Amino acid sequence: MEEFLGKKYALTTSENFEEYLVFIGKGYLHRKAARSLRQEHWLTKNDDGTYTFSFSSPLTSSEMTFTPGEEFEETKPDGVKVKSLITIDGNKMTHIQTEENGRISKHVREFYPDQMIVITTAEGYSKTAIRRYVLVE
Numbered sequence: 001m002e003e004f005l006g007k008k009y010a011l012t013t014s015e016n017f018e019e020y021l022v023f024i025g026k027g028y029l030h031r032k033a034a035r036s037l038r039q040e041h042w043l044t045k046n047d048d049g050t051y052t053f054s055f056s057s058p059l060t061s062s063e064m065t066f067t068p069g070e071e072f073e074e075t076k077p078d079g080v081k082v083k084s085l086i087t088i089d090g091n092k093m094t095h096i097q098t099e100e101n102g103r104i105s106k107h108v109r110e111f112y113p114d115q116m117i118v119i120t121t122a123e124g125y126s127k128t129a130i131r132r133y134v135l136v137e
Contacts, residue, residue, distance in 0.1 A: 001043070001088050001090070001091065001093070001111065002045075003113070004043060004091065004111035004116075005043055005044055005045050006042060006043075006044055007042060007043075007111075007135055007137065008040045008041070008042045008135070008136045008137045009040065009041050009042065009111075009115065009116040009133035009134065009135055009136065010038060010039065010040050010133055010134055010136045011038065011039040011040075011041075011131060011132075011133050012132050012133060012134050013131070013132045014129070014130075014131045014132075015129065015130045015131075016127045016128060016129040016130065017120070017129040017130075017131055018031050019125075019127055019129070020105075020120055020122065020125060020127070020129040023122060023124070023125045024099075024103070024105065024122070026078070030078065038057055038058065039055060039056070039057045039133075040055070040056045040057070040133075040136065041053070041054065041055050041056075041109075041116065041133060042054050043093065043111075046065070049067065050065050050066060050067050051065070051066055051067075051068065051086075051088070052064070052065045052066075053066070053086075053093075055077060060077055062075075062076075062077045064084070066084070066086050068086055068087050068088045069085070069086075069087055070085075071083055071084065071085045072084055072085075074097065076097075080099070081100075082097040082098060082099050082100075083097070083098040084096065084097050084098075091110055091111045091112065092108055092109065092110050092111075093108070093109040093111070094106065094107075094108050094109075095107040095108075095109065103122065103123060103124070104122065104123045105120065105121070105122040105123075105125075106120070106121050106122070107119070107120050108120075113135070114134065114135050115132060115133060115134050115135060116132075116133040116135075117130065117131070117132055117133075118130070118131040118132075118133070
């Protein structure tokens with residue numbers, strides 16, 4: 001994962017992501033805002049061995065600091081709190097979020113020199129959401 005640290009990736013395409021947002025109960029305005037954002041994501045490693053995954057767009061930004069393999073409480077950009085567990089294996093960062101109602105979503109981020117691909121699945125969701133990001137720096 002070291003070679004991908006600090007590199008920014010910008011969203012270019014999204015498949016089935018709006019349907020995923022419907023599945024997790026997001027309203028029309030939230031979904032439209034999420035689709036129109038020029039999102040950038042990047043991962044950094046901190047001196048204490050933790051990682052920080054950051055998200056930025058013209059409307060909002062957020063970050064989460066985590067230790068791979070240790071559960072933590074995450075506040076998503078929409079303000080919803082979930083229990084999260086993130087693991088890193090090679091070029092893959094697997095992020096599992098468990099909501100208060102027990103629903104589990106899984107986001108697998110695959111980092112490459114020129115792109116990042118995010119594959120999102122959820123228990124009870126029959127589709128797979130795929131978002132592609134290109135390297136911007």
